[in-house]
Amino acid sequence: MQYKEQGRLIRGVGGLYEIVLDPGDTPLSGYRVASRAKGNFRHEGITPLVGDRVTVAFDSDTLTRDGQGNPIPSADGGGLVIEEILPRKNALIRPPMANLDVLFITFAAAHPAPVLETVDKLISIAEYNSIEPVIVIGKRDMAPDYAQELKNLYTCAGFHTFALSAGQGDGVAELHAYIRASMAGKTAAFAGASGVGKSTLLNALFPELALQTGEISHRIERGKHTTRRVELYPLTDTDHAYIADTPGFSMLDFVRFDFFSRDDLADTMREFEPYIGACRYKKCTHTREEGCAILQAVRSGEIAPSRHQSYVSMFDALKNKHEWSKK
Ligand SMILES: Nc1nc2c(ncn2[C@@H]2O[C@H](COP(=O)(O)OP(=O)(O)OP(=O)(O)O)[C@@H](O)[C@H]2O)c(=O)[nH]1
Ligand SMILES: [Mg+2]
Ligand SMILES: [Zn+2]
Structure with a gap:
């Protein structure tokens, strides 16, 4: 039958x-x-x-x-x-997954040093796909002050942000409580560069997973791609919730940044929202114009300079793409 x-x-x-x-x-x-x-x-x-x-x-x-x-x-x-x-509700190329509700964007306070532009690109890709970005700063033990600075930066930008040391089990309980309270019926993935500690953190959160973790190479400060494939795990303590561990990506994966059009970029920066429409020029690109409300907010400290720098760099990447596609 x-x-x-x-x-x-x-x-x-x-x-x-x-x-x-x-x-x-x-x-x-x-x-x-x-x-x-x-x-x-x-x-x-x-x-x-x-x-x-x-x-x-x-x-x-x-x-x-x-x-x-x-x-x-x-x-x-x-x-x-x-x-x-x-x-599908959505589909990402990296990590290759469909139907994500939450992306835990994970990076280390040090070893490897975070590249905020990559973090911000991941945030924009998540926002564009209606996936809630949650910021996870790991290895706090290696650079506690910087971890706190980054936590403030992303909290002020409007994200749920956690700073923790999975290795020491420090700060893990807060993230676990957040997952239990918000993840019922949802699917999430931990994504970030290789060696930042995604699998270590998932093991600290859910010891029954017993995932393999790896040393990072000291010579080049890069992970060794310990996790080889995306795998989704049903959470036993939260109803219909799934969490994925994913292989870390390298910087090269994000060189070709052409996931959406330039016109959609500003909408992926949530802290820009209060200022959109307040610029002197209607077609303001918020990159260098006189009378730009967003640039003014950067100068007055309302918007983090690193976030705006990431915006400009994404804007340029998308601009180039726009010009190629016209040829
Ligand atoms: N000092 C310190 N080291 C940590 C912490 N968390 C993880 N590590 C170390 O970082 C290294 C990489 O950890 P993994 O969990 O394998 O990293 P990953 O992000 O899963 O890497 P890929 O699977 O390659 O993407 C290991 O040597 C861990 O012991 C932490 O909180 N503090
Ligand atoms: Mg891993
Ligand atoms: Zn502007």
């Missing part, structure tokens, strides 16, 4: 996808199953993403069975096929 069940894609390795099927009345409802994707997807250029809601089809006659003849999920996806990817 043919069955269909919907579920959540939580991991993909080499064309085999792991899906947690919804509760229901098919023989595999509620199971964590492995499945292949429908052949057509490749031709149509569709790639299932971690976080996708999917419909899985299977035939009870071809399922693997245990000693009592009850169907059990087979490890090789035999007999199961992802037939449909349900409409």
Whole structure:
């Protein structure tokens, strides 16, 4: 007999996808199953993403069975096929995930030193995709004063911001309480450069995950890409909440910054909002104009100079893109 069940894609390795099927009345409802994707997807250029809601089809006659003849999920996806990817709320290229509600943008106060422009790009990408950015400053023990300065900067810009040391378990309880209080029914990912301590932090928050963590190379102050793939974990202590660990990215990943148009950029800077419309020129780009309300707010200390610098650099990157696409 043919069955269909919907579920959540939580991991993909080499064309085999792991899906947690919804509760229901098919023989595999509620199971964590492995499945292949429908052949057509490749031709149509569709790639299932971690976080996708999917419909899985299977035939009870071809399922693997245990000693009592009850169907059990087979490890090789035999007999199961992802037939449909349900409409996505959003999809990111890095980390490659769909349907995110919250992005924990993670960086270290030191080792590796934070690159605020990358942090701000991630924030803008999240905002543009209607994903709530939450700022997590790790390794506070390595540079406590700078961690506090950054915490103030991002709190003033309007974000939930946490400064902590996952290694020492210091400040982790506050983030755990925030996750428990706000994450029911939601999907989140921890994203940031390699070696900043994402997996260490997830282990401190949820010890049952037992994720692998790695040393960072002292010579080049870069992580070694310990986490190799995106994986979504159901949280046991919060209803229908999922959190993903993701592989850290390198700076190169963000050199090509062309995720949205220049016209949309200012709207991704939440602390600009009160000043939009108050500039002297209607078409103010907020980069260098006389009478710009945003530049004035930077001068008077309402907007952090580093945030405005990131804005200008993103604006330039998007401007270049605009000019290429006209050629
Ligand atoms: N001093 C200090 N070191 C930490 C802290 N958190 C993590 N580390 C160290 O930072 C290194 C990298 O940690 P990981 O958790 O593997 O980093 P990651 O962000 O998951 O890295 P990728 O998986 O490569 O993206 C490890 O040596 C950790 O022990 C912290 O709070 N303080
Ligand atoms: Mg990791
Ligand atoms: Zn302006």
